């Protein structure tokens with residue numbers, strides 16, 4: 001497979017080019033947008049454009065969460081945003097947490113393509129709860145990254161994910177091992193939060209070669225050092241590839257007219273902080 005077809009090869013090139021594993025979360029909460037953008041045709045797009053201009057030199061990828069775009073204007077804003085990020089050469093990981101029965105999953109997977117139904121993205125997050133077949137339409141996309149929810153960063157992440165499903169085996173550990181088996185095409189990663197660093201380390205020990213997307217630093221107070229120590233794959237073809245995400249901590253670092261400058265500074269600070277532990 002050539003580098004252009006392989007998401008993790010493209011991501012590695014990007015990480016090396018900007019010397020950064022920072023994933024900038026594009027979550028333009030309408031309630032928090034600066035007032036002066038309110039008159040814009042698409043305020044979320046106006047916001048994201050300025051955030052991208054200010055942060056792209058520090059961004060290994062952008063991670064828009066679809067929750068912030070699921071309305072008519074939102075989809076338009078998302079399409080504009082993705083095209084703009086692509087124009088800057090920054091990969092986009094769509095945080096959609098999808099997974100469903102076959103025909104529905106196939107439709108969900110069209111999110112990855114730019115066209116009539118999808119905005120187009122380089123990678124996506126998926127939910128493994130419905131099993132392997134529910135993820136097949138994503139896994140079969142050799143040119144796209146597929147990040148499987150494993151141990152999420154929210155307080156309730158332990159409710160199910162930490163249940164013992166076998167001798168000395170918690171559900172998130174089982175998911176990590178199954179996802180590793182699903183990585184037949186070299187396009188699977190895991191979502192593992194920074195808020196439980198010992199569990200993050202445990203998952204890294206279990207699956208050394210899978211890249212992680214590590215959310216939860218910044219606003220959720222997760223452990224940034226653990227995120228960058230255990231997030232990147234530690235062996236295999238994707239060695240060194242991983243992402244540490246911050247959304248609100250970057251895009252809402254400042255307010256008012258100069259919100260973008262504050263975002264750029266926040267992205268740079270996080271990059272430097274993480275690089276101190278790489």
Ligand SMILES: O=c1ccn([C@@H]2O[C@H](COP(=O)(O)O)[C@@H](O)[C@H]2O)c(=O)[nH]1
Pocket residue numbers: 025027065095151152153154191192193215216217218219220245246247248249
């Ligand atoms: O376990 C998870 C999975 C996804 N997320 C998403 O990441 C960002 C985090 O936002 P912050 O503002 O940096 O807290 C957001 O889109 C979440 O839905 C996560 O936090 N944890």
